């Protein structure tokens with residue numbers, strides 16, 4: 668794959684959508700950076716959820732958060748003693764994240780760049796941990812260029828943590844009803860569908876005006892595991908997780924997964 672082809676695996680419409688008013692959307696969702704920093708500062712480990720266990724003790728670690736959005740996970744890790752960098756192509760996200768870090772009193776290195784065009788000059792081989800989470804892989808129509816970036820950023824022996832939505836929930840099952848009592852599920856998707864799907868960007872429900880759209884390629888679990896293994900990363904764990912927000916809500920259905928691999 669040449670450079671131009673490599674860059675085209677991230678859909679151009681997605682960058683345009685994410686560059687709209689994300690800052691205001693995060694203020695709607697999480698409050699001002701001061702308010703959010705106050706909340707994260709009270710319980711930084713709790714705010715990391717499952718990611719905290721997968722990353723382990725962050726103190727003294729050099730950590731890269733790819734497509735790290737509003738910086739809330741990065742700031743929690745910095746509060747726990749890590750030296751953290753974020754890459755994301757949205758300047759609105761950067762503004763929120765840097766204000767959040769300042770309010771929390773921690774340093775944060777936030778690079779605005781397409782992750783596939785990241786300048787590696789000073790970054791290659793320097794991270795103990797590279798992680799990405801919750802709405803990542805579906806932005807790529809080929810997983811290899813993204814995993815090459817992960818591989819290049821990691822120091823030898825470094826750990827890759829990927830937490831994302833489980834394809835059984837995103838591709839196979841559709842669900843209706845907002846309480847456990849009336850919740851209904853239908854198996855009406857195609858787990859093996861490889862087409863691109865148009866959807867609202869995840870911040871759209873907190874943004875004003877026309878809903879920004881993104882194009883998504885939803886990967887199944889076999890495709891994800893195979894892509895990681897074929898890009899020189901040794902997989903050590905793959906955990907599938909139920910809905911962690913309530914004991915009985917969507918019981919028995921995998922909602923997210925966490926994959927850990929090493930360089």
Ligand SMILES: C[S@@+](CC[C@H](N)C(=O)[O-])C[C@H]1O[C@@H](n2cnc3c(N)ncnc32)[C@H](O)[C@@H]1O
Nearest residue numbers: 677685734736755756757781782800801802806
């Ligand atoms: C759904 S969010 C990821 C979730 C995030 N960790 C969170 O919990 O908010 C997707 C993020 O990826 C960024 N993004 C999407 N494609 C990208 C690319 N090719 N390069 C850099 N950032 C990208 C978007 O700006 C957005 O912040």
